[in-house]
Amino acid sequence: MTVDWAHFTPVSAFAGGLIIGLAAAWLILADGRVLGASGVLGGLVPPREGDWGWRVALLAGLVAAPLIGARLLHAPAPAIEANAAVLVAGGLLVGFGTRLGAGCTSGHGVCGLARLSPRSLAATLAFMASGFLTVFVVRHVFG
């Protein structure tokens, strides 16, 4: 294993992580909700009476962050390299998988682990392993 020291950003990564944790702490303490991106969005597919307002508000805040803060935080525009077919396949897998597995990086990986949930630990280990394996196959077997 070779660490890419030139691109490794431990300070901004940790600081950003603290803010993500703060968002999760805020949402549970203020509104009693778990901050899981796939759960918040998935609850709108389809929307349910009396349950959609907070979801739309949260997603609007998430989309507003780069509109307001990208320049301020010197965040680069995303460099998405996948072509349209891979984007569609990847999006379908992520959408289907996060609903079947009831959570994603934020719901299981942050909130679930913070709640010391064995179920979320199992989910996190599974999607991490699958992510590692997929990148290995794409880059080093077929790449």
Added chain:
Amino acid sequence: MKRLSPFLAGLLFGTGLLLSGMTNPPKILAFLDLAGAWDPSLAFVMGGALLVAFAGFRLAAGRRTSLSGEPFRLPRASAIDARLILGSLIFGAGWGLVGLCPGPAIADLGFLDARAALFVVAMIAGMALCRGLASLPAPAPLAEASLDG
């Protein structure tokens, strides 16, 4: 006011993703590429997030309701079953293909990025597909819809 608080939570979430570099897929893929030039940054993001979220959930555990008066809605499921593992494996495959998970994908819409938009549309279709399968009658390992997060 009921919607201001979740809006601010989303704004904070997005700000953390931006600051940590997690809105940029090459940075995610560099973490997932153990056999290449490895960028461990994502592990530091998780560490920081866990630290504060852990404190938040501990504080919540000592309260009867949230500050808004709404009850705490925590996941009730605890089973480690095929559905959980299969779903997570499928999610990980899509994550590794593109370098986007749901939070960063949605945040990237704020960059007015057409590729992110295509990914999010496909993601919503995948969610609807799962929902559709779950509502089919038997043989249903998918029958019980749960919403952890």
